[in-house]
Amino acid sequence: MRVNRENGDLVTGNTLSPRVLLFAVAMVVAIAVAGFAGTRILSFFNPDVKQPIQFNHMLHVEEVGLECTDCHQYVTTEEFAGRPSLETCSGCHEDPLTESTEEALLVKYIQDAEEIPWRRLYRVPAHVYYSHQRHVTVAGLECNRCHGEIGLTSEPPRKPLKKLTMGFCLDCHETQGASTDCNACHR
Numbered sequence: 001m002r003v004n005r006e007n008g009d010l011v012t013g014n015t016l017s018p019r020v021l022l023f024a025v026a027m028v029v030a031i032a033v034a035g036f037a038g039t040r041i042l043s044f045f046n047p048d049v050k051q052p053i054q055f056n057h058m059l060h061v062e063e064v065g066l067e068c069t070d071c072h073q074y075v076t077t078e079e080f081a082g083r084p085s086l087e088t089c090s091g092c093h094e095d096p097l098t099e100s101t102e103e104a105l106l107v108k109y110i111q112d113a114e115e116i117p118w119r120r121l122y123r124v125p126a127h128v129y130y131s132h133q134r135h136v137t138v139a140g141l142e143c144n145r146c147h148g149e150i151g152l153t154s155e156p157p158r159k160p161l162k163k164l165t166m167g168f169c170l171d172c173h174e175t176q177g178a179s180t181d182c183n184a185c186h187r
Contacts, residue, residue: 048158049119053109054102061151064092068143068151075143079131083118086110122147122160127187139176 060066069075074082090110096103109116124130135141144151148161162168173180 049121049156050158051119051156052117053105054155056102056155057151057153059154075132076137077133079129079133081132083120084116086113086115089116121157122164124164129185129187139178145172 060071068081071084071088072081073085073088074080086109089106093103093106094110096107106116135146136143146162146164150157150161153161169185170180172178178184
């Protein structure tokens with residue numbers, strides 16, 4: 001047996017001192033907690049999005065013939081695309097067209113003159129400047145380039161169909177010959 005000069009622990013042969021063992025256990029627990037917390041933190045920043053109405057994009061695009069800009073009215077003129085307003089929906093749905101329970105919810109919003117509380121699905125960080133008008137009108141990009149085939153969904157996706165990362169944006173900018181200068185997109 002000998003005494004560790006640095007911490008005063010009694011060390012015998014190849015066994016670990018209680019302090020070393022306690023430290024090792026604490027590290028294992030900390031790593032496990034960090035892993036669990038990490039997934040919880042990520043889900044906090046990218047939670048499942050549940051829309052108030054299970055809107056069927058495919059029905060409206062393929063059967064009715066609507067374009068993205070028919071409901072997202074600011075996509076060609078503003079930084080933001082805009083979510084469908086009550087006025088937009090009431091143009092066709094003031095009275096029920098089907099016996100759908102989702103359409104019945106929509107008609108109730110219209111009759112109550114209560115805006116539909118659509119929830120944002122796609123987000124860009126606050127330090128990023130993004131303009132729909134610049135990308136759609138000036139660059140001529142199609143909506144599905146960033147939003148995926150959302151027009152083919154029969155119910156609202158709970159997560160973005162494409163991950164909008166800096167790498168995703170830079171790849172597109174390089175392909176399109178657009179600026180990759182940091183100040184072009186970062187505030």
